[in-house]
Amino acid sequence: MTDARGNARPNGEAPARHTPGTPCWVSLMVHGLEATEEFYGALFGWEFSPGPRQLGPYVRALLDGREVAGIGVLPPDRELPVAWTPYFASDDVDLTADVVRSCGGTIGVGPLDAADSGRLAIGSDPCGAVFGVRQAAANPGTAVTGVPGTPAWHELTTFESARTAKFYETVFGHDEEPGISADPGHITLCLDGRPVAGVHGVGDALPRHRGPHWTTYFTVADADDAVGRVLRLGGRVLEPPRDGVHGRVAAVADPEGARFALLRSPR
Structure with a gap:
């Protein structure tokens, strides 16, 4: 289990750009945002800042001011599982979404623009496992690795x-x-x-x-x-x-x- 984000920076800081195909972000959708912040804040030492408004109620989890994950609120009218979702980096999320579909997977959300988070899509493989695809903009994704809480x-x-x-x-x-x-x-x-x-x-x-x-x-x-x-x-x-x-x-x-x-x- 070794990190594969390219050339790592000192003190666990990830490079500015994630190589396409590498895990670059992880997010969690929940029912109660405030209680979830309290849990992960106490467990991992995370602090939180507002995320892109396009994603609804959403916060970014921070360690020493650097982003490590995202947490959002599930739509009340949809029965969706509460689960962590990994995102894989892409240089062209629209093209990747097309490849997902052509290989028997599905795209359930997006592709959509999410301010400085870039362009995102959420899909599932042919067996139903959910994952995300992320095309970086100003915010490249997880900014620190290799330290507790990441x-x-x-x-x-x-x-x-x-x-x-x-x-x-x-x-x-x-x-x-x-x-x-x-x-x-x-x-x-x-x-x-x-x-x-x-x-x-x-x-x-x-x-x-x-x-x-x-x-x-x-x-x-x-x-x-x-x-x-x-x-x-x-x-x-x-x-x-x-x-x-x-x-x-x-x-x-x-x-x-x-x-x-x-x-x-x-x-």
């Missing part, structure tokens, strides 16, 4: 990995990591040899009530301590902390049910 990785859980990976490879120009994984159902998507995301096919083990979905991993200083904070703030622990090849990981959910993972990388 996105570290994105993992897709789906029925079958090989066919699904081909969709993302065609749409975003990803390659598969060479070599044989210890888990034959797992594929690492790369750009120029750098890992950018994972695809995990679990077959019938995929929960039917959830369907294929992306999970965002956030860096934390201590996974066990972060899990304790999640519980004190009204969230839930879905999978307790465990040690893995990429570090210590836990799966949790916020008070509205949005699922995400906490990752403490090896020292």
Whole structure:
């Protein structure tokens, strides 16, 4: 789980432009914006500033004044899941949206202009996993990585990995990591040899009530301590902390049910 945004800057600051196909932003749509700000502010130390008015009630999450994520309000007349959504960078979001459709995916929102956030679209792959596409304008997206409270990785859980990976490879120009994984159902998507995301096919083990979905991993200083904070703030622990090849990981959910993972990388 390594970042693949191009040439990293000192102190975890991401470059001004994200290479097309790399995760460049993550957003969450919720019912209660104020309560959600309180939860993530206490968990990750985020502060918040107003976002583009074109996105409705929407705020940008900041760490030391630098943007890391966005949080908006779900339309009251639509039954949509509360979930974190990764966005992939594109030089031409309209063209990317056309490729998504031609490969069997759908575009549910946009493409639309969102002030200095650029041009956006939200779609789903042929199995139904939701993702975003973002064409940068003045605001390139996530401006800091590698420090606690920032996105570290994105993992897709789906029925079958090989066919699904081909969709993302065609749409975003990803390659598969060479070599044989210890888990034959797992594929690492790369750009120029750098890992950018994972695809995990679990077959019938995929929960039917959830369907294929992306999970965002956030860096934390201590996974066990972060899990304790999640519980004190009204969230839930879905999978307790465990040690893995990429570090210590836990799966949790916020008070509205949005699922995400906490990752403490090896020292």
